Amino acid sequence: MKVVRKEHRGYTPLYAENLDPSSSNKGDSKESFYVGPLAFEDHLNQWPSEEILPSWRSTMESYHEKVLSAGTKLISLLALALRLDEDFFEKVGALDAPMGFLRLLHYPGELEPSGKEIYGASAHSDYGMITLLATDGVQGLQVCREKSKQPQVWEDVPSLHGAFIVNIGDMMERWTNCLFRSTLHRVMPTGQERYSVAFFLDPNRDCLVECLASCCSESSPPRYD
Numbered sequence: 001m002k003v004v005r006k007e008h009r010g011y012t013p014l015y016a017e018n019l020d021p022s023s024s025n026k027g028d029s030k031e032s033f034y035v036g037p038l039a040f041e042d043h044l045n046q047w048p049s050e051e052i053l054p055s056w057r058s059t060m061e062s063y064h065e066k067v068l069s070a071g072t073k074l075i076s077l078l079a080l081a082l083r084l085d086e087d088f089f090e091k092v093g094a095l096d097a098p099m100g101f102l103r104l105l106h107y108p109g110e111l112e113p114s115g116k117e118i119y120g121a122s123a124h125s126d127y128g129m130i131t132l133l134a135t136d137g138v139q140g141l142q143v144c145r146e147k148s149k150q151p152q153v154w155e156d157v158p159s160l161h162g163a164f165i166v167n168i169g170d171m172m173e174r175w176t177n178c179l180f181r182s183t184l185h186r187v188m189p190t191g192q193e194r195y196s197v198a199f200f201l202d203p204n205r206d207c208l209v210e211c212l213a214s215c216c217s218e219s220s221p222p223r224y225d
């Protein structure tokens with residue numbers, strides 16, 4: 001198929017991805033479609049033809065722009081919470097040519113029989129700054145609050161109509177010296193079909209990520225420098 005994933009854009013088929021290779025997982029029971037940054041590198045995006053899906057591209061572009069704008073505002077609130085200037089992450093170049101990746105996800109209700117454990121999405125944390133996640137309200141998403149404790153305790157994430165679920169990513173964990181922890185999460189199959197749309201806001205590749213001054217002290221030195 002012409003839109004099969006290339007350069008992190010396009011279609012990923014069922015079971016093609018395994019977010020937690022340490023588990024004896026068959027591959028995640030989800031299929032997805034990635035749309036990368038629009039303003040920059042837009043030529044890498046892959047779009048189904050207008051004849052097959054009329055207006056799909058313009059709908060995705062419009063959603064991408066709106067969720068990027070919401071994510072950018074949220075990042076400025078995180079900056080204020082960290083006692084930084086509101087535009088700190090802009091000033092360090094994190095949002096230059098914003099690296100926003102939209103991922104449309106579909107989890108089928110019925111799964112292929114398999115002797116292996118099957119997850120919708122196996123345990124992982126997202127790797128950027130923040131993720132804004134919209135779901136159709138079908139359960140399945142779980143978080144583990146204490147990710148370094150064993151045994152891990154998983155909690156269902158309730159869905160709130162009209163609200164995004166916001167996850168902190170690994171880069172934000174590093175930046176804040178673990179003050180903000182990236183969220184370990186997974187999606188369990190429930191037997192019900194499920195749709196979600198994730199928007200990953202990553203820092204620009206040229207942005208230097210170093211421990212924020214407000215997040216380290218003598219008793220809490222930078223862990224990643």
Ligand SMILES: O=C(O)CCC(=O)C(=O)O
Nearest residue numbers: 105121126141187196198
């Ligand atoms: O579908 C969901 O609720 C979560 C998706 C997810 O965690 C991801 O794509 O990184």
Ligand SMILES: [Fe+2]
Nearest residue numbers: 124125126185
């Ligand atoms: Fe995720």
